[in-house]
Amino acid sequence: MWDYSEKVMDHFRHPRNVGVIEDASGIGEVGSLACGDALKLTFKLGEDDRIADAKFQTFGCASAIASSSALTEMIKGMTVDEAERVTNQDIAEFLGGLPEQKMHCSVMGREALEQAIANYRGESPSKKMLAGEVVCNCFGITEDEVRRAIRENALTSIEQITHYTKAGGGCRQCHPQLAAILENEQANAATPALPADAAGRSGGRLTNLQKIRRIEEVMERDIRPQLRKDGGDIELIDVDGNRVLVALRGMCANCQVSQFTLKDVVEARLREYVTAELVVEEQS
Amino acid sequence: MRPVYLDNNATTQPAPEVLDAQQPFLTTMWGNPSSMHEFGGQVRRYVEKAREQVASLIGADPSEIIFTGCGTEGDNTAILGSVAADQALRHVITSRVEHPAVLAPCRHLAANGHYVTELAVDSMGRIDETELIEALQAGGKALTSIMWANNETGVVFPIRRIAEKVKQFGGTMHSDAIQAAGKLSIDVRSVPVDLLTLSGHKIHAPKGIGALYIRKGVRIRPLLLGGHQEVNRRAGTENVAGIVALGAACEIAQRALHADHNRIAALRDRLEHGILERCSDVRINGDQKQRLPNTSSISFAYIEGEAILYDLSDAGIAASSGSACTSGSLEPSHVLRTMGVPFTMVNGSIRFSLSRYTTAAEIAHVLEVLPKVVDRLRSLSPFSATT
Numbered sequence: 001m002w003d004y005s006e007k008v009m010d011h012f013r014h015p016r017n018v019g020v021i022e023d024a025s026g027i028g029e030v031g032s033l034a035c036g037d038a039l040k041l042t043f044k045l046g047e048d049d050r051i052a053d054a055k056f057q058t059f060g061c062a063s064a065i066a067s068s069s070a071l072t073e074m075i076k077g078m079t080v081d082e083a084e085r086v087t088n089q090d091i092a093e094f095l096g097g098l099p100e101q102k103m104h105c106s107v108m109g110r111e112a113l114e115q116a117i118a119n120y121r122g123e124s125p126s127k128k129m130l131a132g133e134v135v136c137n138c139f140g141i142t143e144d145e146v147r148r149a150i151r152e153n154a155l156t157s158i159e160q161i162t163h164y165t166k167a168g169g170g171c172r173q174c175h176p177q178l179a180a181i182l183e184n185e186q187a188n189a190a191t192p193a194l195p196a197d198a199a200g201r202s203g204g205r206l207t208n209l210q211k212i213r214r215i216e217e218v219m220e221r222d223i224r225p226q227l228r229k230d231g232g233d234i235e236l237i238d239v240d241g242n243r244v245l246v247a248l249r250g251m252c253a254n255c256q257v258s259q260f261t262l263k264d265v266v267e268a269r270l271r272e273y274v275t276a277e278l279v280v281e282e283q284s
Numbered sequence: 285m286r287p288v289y290l291d292n293n294a295t296t297q298p299a300p301e302v303l304d305a306q307q308p309f310l311t312t313m314w315g316n317p318s319s320m321h322e323f324g325g326q327v328r329r330y331v332e333k334a335r336e337q338v339a340s341l342i343g344a345d346p347s348e349i350i351f352t353g354c355g356t357e358g359d360n361t362a363i364l365g366s367v368a369a370d371q372a373l374r375h376v377i378t379s380r381v382e383h384p385a386v387l388a389p390c391r392h393l394a395a396n397g398h399y400v401t402e403l404a405v406d407s408m409g410r411i412d413e414t415e416l417i418e419a420l421q422a423g424g425k426a427l428t429s430i431m432w433a434n435n436e437t438g439v440v441f442p443i444r445r446i447a448e449k450v451k452q453f454g455g456t457m458h459s460d461a462i463q464a465a466g467k468l469s470i471d472v473r474s475v476p477v478d479l480l481t482l483s484g485h486k487i488h489a490p491k492g493i494g495a496l497y498i499r500k501g502v503r504i505r506p507l508l509l510g511g512h513q514e515v516n517r518r519a520g521t522e523n524v525a526g527i528v529a530l531g532a533a534c535e536i537a538q539r540a541l542h543a544d545h546n547r548i549a550a551l552r553d554r555l556e557h558g559i560l561e562r563c564s565d566v567r568i569n570g571d572q573k574q575r576l577p578n579t580s581s582i583s584f585a586y587i588e589g590e591a592i593l594y595d596l597s598d599a600g601i602a603a604s605s606g607s608a609c610t611s612g613s614l615e616p617s618h619v620l621r622t623m624g625v626p627f628t629m630v631n632g633s634i635r636f637s638l639s640r641y642t643t644a645a646e647i648a649h650v651l652e653v654l655p656k657v658v659d660r661l662r663s664l665s666p667f668s669a670t671t
């Protein structure tokens with residue numbers, strides 16, 4: 001078992017502020033089922049321009065739930081500008097520390113908060129999505145996210161980068177890139193800090209979560225009923241960027257024309273309702 | 285408080301009879317079995333008796349059994365040792381769902397110039413036997429290593445058919461039977477495996493003792509070099525207490541096999557039916573027709589395994605999960621992923637594994653606690669149907 005603090009276990013066992021604020025001032029969503037954790041954060045400003053209420057929903061392990069719960073407690077009563085300065089370190093400290101391998105849970109909290117503030121300010125998340133190349137394909141982590149975690153937490157090894165961002169925790173193919181980024185950041189750290197533009201925010205994962213949910217919705221509403229009429233069914237296996245991996249079940253699985261079904265029904269519908277870039281593949 | 289322990293595929297409670305049997309070898313009879321005096325020499329007889337007990341469980345001759353330091357050592361010795369002893373073995377065939385104790389040595393061989401085939405499994409965790417035959421036909425003498433039963437899903441492989449095919453092509457056959465031993469009957473007289481691995485702590489002996497069956501005439505190069513113990517096949521002074529314990533555990537397992545099997549399977553089925561009745565959006569992973577009697581891999585949509593385990597642990601229940609957060613790496617279970625279990629279901633997977641000590645009252649306790657845990661965590665989840 002992990003060596004969780006009393007406070008982590010308390011927030012896990014008795015999470016504060018669970019739910020969704022319907023008329024929220026700001027909404028932030030990060031993570032995905034595929035990554036193993038996801039967080040939806042909503043907050044509402046009061047008359048005094050301070051955060052009057054904050055709520056969360058989290059899919060994830062004990063420390064992800066505790067980090068989200070802690071975050072909502074921390075930001076209540078703050079102005080948006082104050083909330084913007086909350087770091088993942090602050091979240092971890094509030095909880096009496098997190099095991100290093102679980103620091104990514106606090107980073108997820110900070111990211112959701114950032115998304116929610118951006119949403120409040122009317123900034124388009126799609127612009128942020130373009131900021132920074134994805135370095136770790138397994139978990140969809142961008143270079144900017146990695147750089148930011150290195151700077152804010154004074155990270156010194158690839159292992160630490162993985163603990164804080166998950167980057168490099170899958171196939172490890174990005175380890176040389178991570179090493180180069182780390183070296184570059186360490187060289188920069190020796191010289192005065194760069195202007196603010198380098199702290200580019202990334203948000204590729206916002207759409208990932210929304211994307212998965214939209215795909216599931218469209219499958220449920222438009223695709224399944226049609227396949228079921230013919231005695232078939234479909235299951236979503238994975239979403240990797242714009243690649244949607246599905247499995248056809250029942251009649252569809254053995255159907256001679258299943259390629260036809262995939263392209264003409266499934267892919268067409270998903271492109272229509274989710275995004276035109278999607279490519280649907282059948283799991284082999 | 286004694287936990288409701290449903291993590292027996294991780295390790296098992298040492299049986300009281302087993303502890304009694306090994307006790308003298310930690311207190312009064314602590315001599316070295318290789319010594320040329322009666323104080324040590326008398327110990328040798330107990331080591332040989334244990335060898336007979338282990339051999340008897342799998343229908344082997346005692347001379348075909350060597351003792352190892354753990355199951356991992358047995359798997360490594362079988363794979364690396366047989367390849368090292370036979371230059372003709374250039375091809376290694378295994379499956380994608382093996383335990384790391386098999387996969388890691390196979391991948392080590394792949395990195396060192398051997399040709400390695402990892403057979404895929406279908407959505408029920410079953411090997412495609414035509415793919416195996418194709419791999420065997422691909423040429424060259426092959427070492428095939430396929431587990432008897434999978435530790436995560438409990439899926440049982442048709443080892444007899446697989447071994448017969450391997451022998452038809454003149455290859456060497458190894459099976460990791462660590463999870464099958466004591467749960468299914470294993471008989472090397474009717475299943476032509478050359479090598480077979482056992483581990484003590486999965487069958488109610490203590491940790492740190494295992495055995496490797498090596499069919500008469502099959503050559504392996506030892507992993508450990510040193511003394512002449514185990515007829516030059518495993519150097520190092522014997523773990524006598526462990527060996528005696530393993531022997532006792534095998535004897536009990538053999539005697540209790542059928543009664544245990546039926547009783548445990550009935551409890552497992554009661555657990556599964558109860559969960560399916562009480563929880564929605566649940567799926568059972570693996571072929572339910574060919575499965576160990578004690579294992580159930582169940583996935584709960586929209587929630588994450590580690591969180592489930594902590595809640596269960598608060599209620600005194602011990603189980604395990606294939607989720608990424610519990611794997612020690614960030615990758616969820618390679619077994620469930622390669623079976624094509626949707627990612628939503630891999631991260632929410634829980635493995636319950638029962639033993640002969642599991643009671644009906646314990647299963648009832650789980651059925652009372654688990655639905656509440658699932659409801660609680662789903663009420664926190666952004667993916668639940670409510671949104």
Ligand SMILES: Cc1ncc(COP(=O)(O)O)c(C=O)c1O
Binds near residue numbers: 460463
């Ligand atoms: C199928 C299988 N193989 C190998 C092992 C490793 O055995 P040991 O823990 O004795 O090294 C285990 C247990 O973890 C197992 O379940």
